[in-house]
Every structure is written in structure tokens, then in C-alpha cells.
Amino acid sequence: MCLNGWGGKLQEELLPYISTTAPDVLCLQEVVHSPETDKDWLTYRDGDHVLRQRANFFRDVCHALPEHVAVFCPAAQGILWDNDQSIPSQWGLATFVHRSLPIIGQAQGFVHKGFSPVGYGDHPRSRSVHGVRVFDYKANRAVSVTHMHGLRDLNGKMDTPERTAQVQKLLDVSRQVSEPDDLTVICGDFNVEPDSQTLTILSEAGLSELVTGRGFNSTRNSHYKKPGRFADYMLINREEAVKGFDVIYAPEVSDHCPLILDI
Numbered sequence: 001m002c003l004n005g006w007g008g009k010l011q012e013e014l015l016p017y018i019s020t021t022a023p024d025v026l027c028l029q030e031v032v033h034s035p036e037t038d039k040d041w042l043t044y045r046d047g048d049h050v051l052r053q054r055a056n057f058f059r060d061v062c063h064a065l066p067e068h069v070a071v072f073c074p075a076a077q078g079i080l081w082d083n084d085q086s087i088p089s090q091w092g093l094a095t096f097v098h099r100s101l102p103i104i105g106q107a108q109g110f111v112h113k114g115f116s117p118v119g120y121g122d123h124p125r126s127r128s129v130h131g132v133r134v135f136d137y138k139a140n141r142a143v144s145v146t147h148m149h150g151l152r153d154l155n156g157k158m159d160t161p162e163r164t165a166q167v168q169k170l171l172d173v174s175r176q177v178s179e180p181d182d183l184t185v186i187c188g189d190f191n192v193e194p195d196s197q198t199l200t201i202l203s204e205a206g207l208s209e210l211v212t213g214r215g216f217n218s219t220r221n222s223h224y225k226k227p228g229r230f231a232d233y234m235l236i237n238r239e240e241a242v243k244g245f246d247v248i249y250a251p252e253v254s255d256h257c258p259l260i261l262d263i
Contacts, residue, residue: 001018001021001023001025001026001027001258001259001260001261002026002027002147002187002188002232002234002258002259002261003026003027003028003029003232003253003254003256003257003258003259004028004029004030004149004189004231004232004254004255004256005028005029005030005031005057005061005253005254006030006223006254006255006256007030007031007032007044007051007052007053007054007057008032008053008054008057008060009051009052009053009054009254009255010223010252010253010254011054011057011060013251013252013253014253014254015060015061015064016064017251017253017258018061018064018065018253019064019065021260022065022067022098023096023098023260024097024098024100024101025095025096025097025098025101025132025134025145026061026065026068026095026096027093027095027130027145027147027187027188028061028093028094028095028096029093029147029148029149029188029189030091030093030149030189031057031058031061031072031091031092031093031094032053032054032055032056032057032058032080032089032090032091033056033057033058033059033072033074033089033090033091033092034055034056034080034087034088034089034090035056035090036087036088037055037056037082037087038056039055039082039087040054040055040056041053041054041055042055042080042081042082042087042089043080043081043082044080044081045081046120053080053089055080055087055089058070058072058094061094061096062096065096067098067099068096068097068098068099069096069097069098069099069103070094070095070096071094071095071096071106071108071130071132072090072092072093072094073092073093073094073095073108073128073129073130074090074091074092074115074128075091075092075093075110075115075116075125075126075127075128075149076090076091076092076115076116076117076119076120076121076125076126077089077090077091077116077117077118077119078091078116078119078120078121079119091120092128092149093128093129093130093147093148093149093188094130095130095132095145095147097132097134100137101134101135101136102134102135103132103133103134104133104134104135104142105132105133105144105176105177106130106131106132106133106177107130107131107146107173107176107177108128108129108130108131108173109128109129109169109173110126110127110128110129110169111127111128111129111148111150111151111165111166111167111169111170111173112124112125112126112127112151112162112165112166112169113125113126113127114126115128123152123153123154124151124152124153124154124162125151125152127148127149127150127151127166128148128149129146129147129148129169129170129173130146130147130148130173131144131145131146131147131173131174131176131177131178132144132145132146132177133177133178133179133182139263141181141182141183142179142181142182142183143182143183143184143185143263144174144177144178144179144182144183144184144185145185145186145187146170146173146174146177146184146185146186146187147186147187147188148166148170148188148189148190149188149189149191150163150166150188150189150190150191150192150198151163151166151191152191153191157191157192157193157196157228158193159192159196159197159198163192163196163197163198164197164198164201166198167197167198167201167202168201170186170188171186171201171202171205174186182237183236183237183238183241183263184207184236184237184238185234185235185236185237185261186202186207186234186235186236187232187233187234187235187259187261188232188233189231189232189256190231190232190233191231192230192231193228193230194209194211194212194230199233202235206237207235207236207237208235208236208237208239209233209234209235210233210234210235210236210239210242210245210259210261211230211232211233211234211247211259212230214245216247217229218230218247218257219231219232219233219247219256219257219259220255220256220257221249221252221254221255221256221257222252223252223254223255224255224256231256232256232257232259233259234259234261236261236263241263242261242262242263243262243263244260244261244262245259245260245261245262246259246260247259247260248260
């Protein structure tokens with residue numbers, strides 16, 4: 001499963017859904033981790049952009065998936081607010097792997113900028129990437145899964161040199177954790193349109209894109225009010241290995257839809 005968790009804003013719907021589906025591998029973006037507080041909720045403030053955040057979303061998902069190994073990959077540490085009190089809080093992505101799948105390789109890094117330790121920074125902000133290589137005993141093969149949260153450009157989702165560099169770094173991390181015979185998956189909230197250079201580069205690298213390739217017309221739901229219905233993608237290097245792929249429109253657990261791949 002690949003999902004932008006929206007900072008846990010819909011955690012009352014999201015946590016039961018994740019616990020029930022219990023994917024073998026969960027790639028989760030927009031994860032909040034505030035280890036210095038026991039508060040349940042904090043507030044993100046960026047000008048007129050104010051968003052309620054689950055203060056320890058990473059911990060919440062760990063509790064929902066007790067049989068999984070969890071890795072948190074921060075992109076930045078900034079400030080969230082408890083009324084007028086500022087709380088240090090890390091923001092990034094996380095990967096959860098069921099303990100029946102041994103992790104035999106992993107790589108963590110950045111697709112844009114580097115770790116920002118004293119604030120979330122100017123837009124477009126730092127973005128992290130994480131890849132794992134696991135061994136699937138049932139299929140007797142290694143599978144590599146790499147995901148990122150693509151940079152957010154305030155001017156839109158058009159192609160830019162930064163996005164071209166970003167996808168090359170994404171591929172670099174995927175290749176670090178993959179061997180030639182691996183089944184390879186790349187996914188995430190890319191923040192690009194289906195006709196983007198990002199997806200062209202990934203296609204030229206031998207990956208098949210499953211969202212538009214299988215006829216889905218959106219990865220957003222009713223919580224997303226802006227134009228542009230695509231953000232999230234999942235790609236695989238051997239499409240014949242796909243037993244099923246779905247974009248989940250209900251229940252609504254974020255302003256993004258979960259992407260679920262069965263191999």
C-alpha cells in the first residue's frame with residue numbers, strides 16, 4: 001500500500017483501515033513525529049495555510065501495525081503549535097514491513113535538498129526517499145520497494161529542472177536496493193501530472209505505471225478541493241507479476257487515495 005497520510009488528519013478513519021488491511025509493506029508519506037510531546041493534536045501554521053496535525057502520527061501507525069518493522073525518514077524538523085506553545089516536530093515519510101518479510105537491504109536519502117534541522121524551510125522544501133529490499137519466501141524472490149514524497153512547487157505541477165533531478169535521485173535509491181532479478185516497485189506522492197517528464201523517465205527506465213495505465217482517473221477524493229486529480233503513482237518493472245491493483249476511493253482516510261498492489 002502507498003498512501004499520503006495527510007499528517008493523520010483523518011486518523012479516526014485511517015488507523016482502523018490500516019489495521020484491518022495490514023499490508024505487508026506500507027509506504028506512508030506526510031508522517032509527523034513529535035517525540036517531545038504526548039499531545040494528541042498540534043497545529044501546522046504556514047501563513048494562511050493552517051492544518052491540524054496528529055502530533056505523533058508515526059507512533060499511532062506503529063501501534064496500528066504491531067507486527068511490522070517501522071522506519072521513519074525525516075525530511076525536516078520544524079515547529080507545530082499547541083495554542084501559543086511551539087513544539088519541535090519532525091516531518092517526513094515512513095515505511096512499515098511485516099516481520100515475516102526479512103529486510104535484506106535498504107537505503108535512505110533525499111530527492112530534493114537535504115535534512116532541514118531548524119525549520120521546514122522555504123518552498124520547495126526538503127523531500128526524503130526510502131527504499132527497502134525484502135525477501136518473499138512464498139514466491140522465493142526478492143522484492144524492492146522505494147517511495148518518495150515529491151516536492152511541492154507553489155507554481156504548480158509542471159516539469160522543472162528540480163523535478164527532473166528528483167526523479168533521477170529516486171531511481172538512484174531504487175537501484176541501490178535492487179538486484180537485476182528483483183521485482184521492483186516505485187511509488188509515492190509524486191506531485192506531478194500523468195503527462196509529466198517524471199513518469200516518462202520512469203517509463204524509459206523499464207517501469208510500467210499502474211494508475212493511469214489501468215484506467216483510474218484520479219488519486220484524490222472529496223477532501224481535496226483543488227483542480228488536478230492526480231498526485232500518487234505506483235510503478236513496477238514486471239507488469240505480468242501484478243495479480244491486482246486498485247485505487248481505494250472508500251473509505252476516505254486522507255485527501256489522497258490509498259494505492260494497493262497485489263503481486
